[in-house]
Amino acid sequence: MGKEQRYDPFSAEILDDPFPFYKSLRNDCPLHKHNDFSHPLYTMTRYEDVAEMLTDVETWSSHYGQMPRYSVQGCLFSDPPEHTWYRNLIQKSFAPRHVASMEDEITVLVKELVDEMERESKGDLHDALACPLPVLVIAKILGIPTKDIDQFKAWSDAQLAASKSPNAEDSKAPREAMNSYLLEQLDIRRSALKNAGLDINDMSDQPIGKIIPDDVISGILLAEVDNRMLSDTERLVMLNQLLVGGNETTTSLLTNLFWRLLSNRELYEQIKCDPSLYTVAVEESLRFDAPVLGLYRTNTSDIDLHGIRVPERSKVMATYAAANRDPNIFEDPDTFRLDRELEDLRKHLSFGLGRHFCPGAQLSRLEARLALQEVAERFPKLRLTTKSERIEPFLLWGRKSLPVAWD
Numbered sequence: 060m061g062k063e064q065r066y067d068p069f070s071a072e073i074l075d076d077p078f079p080f081y082k083s084l085r086n087d088c089p090l091h092k093h094n095d096f097s098h099p100l101y102t103m104t105r106y107e108d109v110a111e112m113l114t115d116v117e118t119w120s121s122h123y124g125q126m127p128r129y130s131v132q133g134c135l136f137s138d139p140p141e142h143t144w145y146r147n148l149i150q151k152s153f154a155p156r157h158v159a160s161m162e163d164e165i166t167v168l169v170k171e172l173v174d175e176m177e178r179e180s181k182g183d184l185h186d187a188l189a190c191p192l193p194v195l196v197i198a199k200i201l202g203i204p205t206k207d208i209d210q211f212k213a214w215s216d217a218q219l220a221a222s223k224s225p226n227a228e229d230s231k232a233p234r235e236a237m238n239s240y241l242l243e244q245l246d247i248r249r250s251a252l253k254n255a256g257l258d259i260n261d262m263s264d265q266p267i268g269k270i271i272p273d274d275v276i277s278g279i280l281l282a283e284v285d286n287r288m289l290s291d292t293e294r295l296v297m298l299n300q301l302l303v304g305g306n307e308t309t310t311s312l313l314t315n316l317f318w319r320l321l322s323n324r325e326l327y328e329q330i331k332c333d334p335s336l337y338t339v340a341v342e343e344s345l346r347f348d349a350p351v352l353g354l355y356r357t358n359t360s361d362i363d364l365h366g367i368r369v370p371e372r373s374k375v376m377a378t379y380a381a382a383n384r385d386p387n388i389f390e391d392p393d394t395f396r397l398d399r400e401l402e403d404l405r406k407h408l409s410f411g412l413g414r415h416f417c418p419g420a421q422l423s424r425l426e427a428r429l430a431l432q433e434v435a436e437r438f439p440k441l442r443l444t445t446k447s448e449r450i451e452p453f454l455l456w457g458r459k460s461l462p463v464a465w466d
């Protein structure tokens with residue numbers, strides 16, 4: 060039986076290493092239907108199809124969420140014009156200039172984590188660096204006080220772990236705890252404005268950076284969409300979408316990057332000798348090991364594609380990880396190479412494409428480059444010690460631990 064015929068997106072065999080299956084699907088079954096599900100579920104794997112799907116937002120809606128099941132969250136998980144209103148709210152915080160201005164602060168965070176590692180001779184790169192770094196960075200951007208960061212990370216992990224459970228109730232407790240904490244943060248800022256005699260509905264005198272801190276929580280508190288203030292429910296949805304979207308994904312980028320460089324020692328040696336390769340290595344890691352394997356869209360009308368009729372309201376996975384290894388776009392796609400041109404590499408779809416293109420792309424690239432630089436300079440003997448395992452959520456791809464030694 061061909062690999063494409065055995066394709067079941069939820070099976071253990073595919074979770075373990077999906078790439079040979081993607082190859083087979085790309086070649087022989089570019090639009091695969093999974094029959095064993097409550098509603099029509101498809102997988103799309105060719106680069107051109109995936110790119111077309113991501114840019115045609117009228118046909119391929121995000122309104123019903125990015126998961127195999129239908130769910131309506133709103134805010135960024137929506138279609139234009141609604142999507143555009145919410146997207147504009149976060150544009151400033153993730154604009155390339157603003158992200159670039161964080162380089163020094165992120166460097167300090169990386170150095171502190173690597174200093175901590177240096178006290179030992181071996182450890183887990185996931186726990187010591189890849190996992191804490193994105194949480195520390197996003198907490199800074201949002202405006203979470205340092206003292207609350209450990210608690211904050213625990214809630215964010217618990218929500219992610221629960222997202223793979225068939226029981227939707229599992230994610231309720233950590234989500235509620237996180238939400239009441241974020242509401243508290245909104246209230247602290249509301250009180251500061253009130254004490255200064257300011258009316259939140261009439262902000263002619265911009266208080267950000269003067270009365271309340273210049274961070275994302277303050278920005279979202281005062282933001283308007285479609286000529287009205289956001290409700291607290293919308294504010295929480297936005298903050299959650301930023302948190303859930305950014306943490307595990309960047310952690311996976313970091314673990315995948317070191318995992319591949321250390322699995323083929325020659326690559327790590329090359330990096331150490333040539334710092335100009337840091338940026339290429341990060342981009343090649345994104346291409347080769349997409350941290351989000353793919354996300355779903357829902358079609359708004361019947362579609363005929365590759366001789367198959369996809370009925371309206373089907374769920375179809377835009378499989379970035381498969382598109383990234385399409386030989387029509389990338390030469391020798393199944394090899395991790397450091398001699399690719401950056402311009403070619405950046406065609407990868409690991410951050411999506413079009414209107415929903417990841418707003419955190421620059422930030423996560425910067426974190427990965429700075430982490431690679433610090434580790435390569437300080438740990439020339441870095442090596443893998445034991446086998447690592449993949450993280451569990453079926454749409455994500457990263458290592459849940461990365462045991463290494465550096466002495």
Ligand code: HEM
Nearest residue numbers: 135300301304305308309312350409410411415417419423
């Ligand atoms: C390596 C790290 C990351 C990867 C691989 C990644 C991947 C993605 C992808 C594939 C999308 C497109 C979703 C779609 O088309 O429906 C996306 C959107 C998004 N990402 Fe990221 N992301 C990363 C880092 C981040 C970071 C650091 C943040 C925030 C701090 C973030 C926040 C978001 C948000 C809010 C969206 C929704 C945007 C929209 O729908 O308009 N991501 N990300």
